[in-house]
Amino acid sequence: MRALRRLGIGAKLVAATVLVLVVAGVPIERLAARDMEAALVAEHSPRAAVDAAVWRSRRTLLIGMGAVIVVAISVGAATTFFITRPIRRLTRFALAMSEGDLSTRAPLRGSGELRQLAHALNHLTSELSRSIAEARTERDLLAGILDGMSEGVLVLDRDGRILLANRALRAMAPLGEDALGRSVIEAIRSARLTEAIQLAGRRDEPVDVEVELGRTLPRRLLVRVSRRKSPAALGRDAREGHDARGADHDGGSAEPGLIAVFHDVTDLRRLETIRTDFVANVSHELRTPVTAISTAAETLQLGALQDPHEAAEFVDVIDRHAKRLRHLVDDLLDLSKIEAKNFRVSLSELDVAPAIEHVTHLLGESARRRRVTVTVDAAALPPARCDRRALEQVLMNLLDNAIKYAGEGAHVLVKARSVDQQVTIAVADDGPGIPPHHLGRIFERFYRVDAGRSRDLGGTGLGLAIVKHLVELMNGSIEVESAIGRGTQFTVRLARAA
Numbered sequence: 001m002r003a004l005r006r007l008g009i010g011a012k013l014v015a016a017t018v019l020v021l022v023v024a025g026v027p028i029e030r031l032a033a034r035d036m037e038a039a040l041v042a043e044h045s046p047r048a049a050v051d052a053a054v055w056r057s058r059r060t061l062l063i064g065m066g067a068v069i070v071v072a073i074s075v076g077a078a079t080t081f082f083i084t085r086p087i088r089r090l091t092r093f094a095l096a097m098s099e100g101d102l103s104t105r106a107p108l109r110g111s112g113e114l115r116q117l118a119h120a121l122n123h124l125t126s127e128l129s130r131s132i133a134e135a136r137t138e139r140d141l142l143a144g145i146l147d148g149m150s151e152g153v154l155v156l157d158r159d160g161r162i163l164l165a166n167r168a169l170r171a172m173a174p175l176g177e178d179a180l181g182r183s184v185i186e187a188i189r190s191a192r193l194t195e196a197i198q199l200a201g202r203r204d205e206p207v208d209v210e211v212e213l214g215r216t217l218p219r220r221l222l223v224r225v226s227r228r229k230s231p232a233a234l235g236r237d238a239r240e241g242h243d244a245r246g247a248d249h250d251g252g253s254a255e256p257g258l259i260a261v262f263h264d265v266t267d268l269r270r271l272e273t274i275r276t277d278f279v280a281n282v283s284h285e286l287r288t289p290v291t292a293i294s295t296a297a298e299t300l301q302l303g304a305l306q307d308p309h310e311a312a313e314f315v316d317v318i319d320r321h322a323k324r325l326r327h328l329v330d331d332l333l334d335l336s337k338i339e340a341k342n343f344r345v346s347l348s349e350l351d352v353a354p355a356i357e358h359v360t361h362l363l364g365e366s367a368r369r370r371r372v373t374v375t376v377d378a379a380a381l382p383p384a385r386c387d388r389r390a391l392e393q394v395l396m397n398l399l400d401n402a403i404k405y406a407g408e409g410a411h412v413l414v415k416a417r418s419v420d421q422q423v424t425i426a427v428a429d430d431g432p433g434i435p436p437h438h439l440g441r442i443f444e445r446f447y448r449v450d451a452g453r454s455r456d457l458g459g460t461g462l463g464l465a466i467v468k469h470l471v472e473l474m475n476g477s478i479e480v481e482s483a484i485g486r487g488t489q490f491t492v493r494l495a496r497a498a
Contacts, residue, residue: 090118097121102129152221152262154184155228160197160258162187169262172221173213188213193223193260200225200258210265222263281446285328285461289321296321331462334393335445338469345387345473349497352423353378355388356414359395363403367412372403378416383497384423390470391494397463398427398490406431406487421496428489434482442480443468 086107093106102125106118146153152169156162162179169175179187185194196209206226212218296314304310337343356378367374384391395414402412406429416425434442441447446461471478471492482488 086118090121093118093121097125097128102132150264152264154260154262155257156184156197156259157257160184160201163257172219172262172264196223196225197258197260200227218266219264220266220269222265223260224263225258225260228257228259278445281461282332285446286325289325289328292321293318293325328462331466335462335466335469338466338473343470343473345390345470347385347387347474349383350386350388350391351381351383352386352391352416352425352494353381355391356395356416356425359392359399360414362396363399366400367403370403370410371408372406372410372412374399374403374412374414376414378414378425381416381423382418384494385497386474386476386494390474394467394470394492395425395427397467398492401463402427402429402431402488402490405429418496423494423496425492425494426489428487430487433484433486434480434488435484436482439480439482443478 090106093104096104105125106121146164146166147168149166149168152172153164153166154162154169155164160183161181162184165175165179173188175187184197185191190211190213192209192211193213196207196211200207204227206224208222208224210220210222212220296317300311300314304314334343356376360374360376364374399412399414406412410429410431412427412429414425414427416423418424438447443464445465467490468478471494474494476492476494478490478492480488480490
């Protein structure tokens with residue numbers, strides 16, 4: 001029995017056929033022998049008796065042959081059923097595996113070739129499951145790395161169509177959900193980037209280009225486009241340790257495509273512009289008083305010093321521009337300290353009314369010279385959480401600007417109120433007002449609504465920038481409202497002390 005189980009499918013079929021023939025052949029042979037004996041006994045019998053015996057022998061042979069055929073068919077069908085049943089099981093297992101179900105296993109029943117085939121399929125399923133798990137792990141790792149990068153990554157095939165675009169690139173560039181499979185010019189619509197990609201496809205060295213993408217909020221992107229190495233080239237480099245380009249020229253496989261890495265340099269370019277503008281503005285602001293002082297001093301040296309009237313006039317010029325120069329340097333130092341986080345504020349409970357009165361008193365002479373009336377309305381206020389020195393500097397800049405730019409005979413109102421857990425301080429004037437298109441940039445460094453008038457009045461263009469920074473250091477906010485011909489109001493909001 002054990003020997004039979006060890007036989008293969010072909011051997012089992014041969015054994016079954018032999019068994020059928022042996023089992024069916026013995027009774028047929030006996031029946032035929034008996035009929036032939038009867039025919040020989042009746043040799044001297046009448047012809048009719050002999051014919052009858054021959055007919056009986058033929059009938060017996062035909063019946064036996066039919067019985068053998070029927071038995072052979074039955075045994076063959078049964079044998080086929082029992083032999084093909086494990087094959088059908090293996091077929092169902094193979095179909096399930098092809099549909100992605102790798103958790104199932106082929107039954108290890110029977111022996112011979114089917115058992116070996118089932119074992120081989122189970123081994124193949126295990127190896128395939130392990131390979132797929134490793135591929136998924138590598139894919140998830142790669143996806144995590146790409147999505148975690150701050151740089152945008154764009155992968156193209158050899159036809160220039162998009163294979164992959166990570167999350168950072170989708171935030172930088174206007175890429176739609178249908179970007180995969182499309183060309184760069186269709187998905188991103190940048191002729192400069194398309195030219196760089198085409199150039200990189202013809203060269204071995206990377207191509208660097210700076211492009212601007214987006215319409216509403218354009219971004220400046222520095223892009224490096226380089227050719228991707230094929231897996232064969234990477235393996236060849238690892239084994240032989242030589243340059244892949246030389247291998248390509250020696251008959252290596254073609255490059256599979258391109259990869260572009262995008263660096264967002266929008267903020268860097270903006271900071272460079274700010275720095276350039278700042279240096280230009282500082283140079284311009286310093287040049288004016290320095291030139292005036294130098295010219296006045298040179299005039300005095302050339303003989304004006306001998307004329308008391310002219311000497312006094314030029315000394316006044318030197319003094320006025322020296323003060324302006326000092327104010328500019330002081331404001332630059334203050335702004336530098338604030339932006340470098342070196343300006344420390346100490347927040348505490350402070351009654352703002354005395355601070356307002358102190359600043360108003362300091363600027364009283366300036367207001368009288370310009371015939372500006374300053375009114376203070378700051379009664380019965382709760383304390384605010386702020387820094388006294390910073391608050392006084394804020395009020396000094398706002399009130400000084402109101403007195404300077406409101407015009408002679410104007411009225412300035414300093415009003416403080418407690419509103420919704422906040423202390424608000426408003427500095428309002430009834431001067432000419434600020435055009436609406438200037439309000440969005442009023443707190444920028446060196447930005448002036450009227451540059452000529454501001455310089456004549458001794459302004460440095462840094463006061464409101466300093467005010468904004470100081471208010472934010474005190475965890476407050478500042479806003480401006482203005483209307484042409486109706487005046488301007490700056491409102492500072494500070495947290496009320498608990």
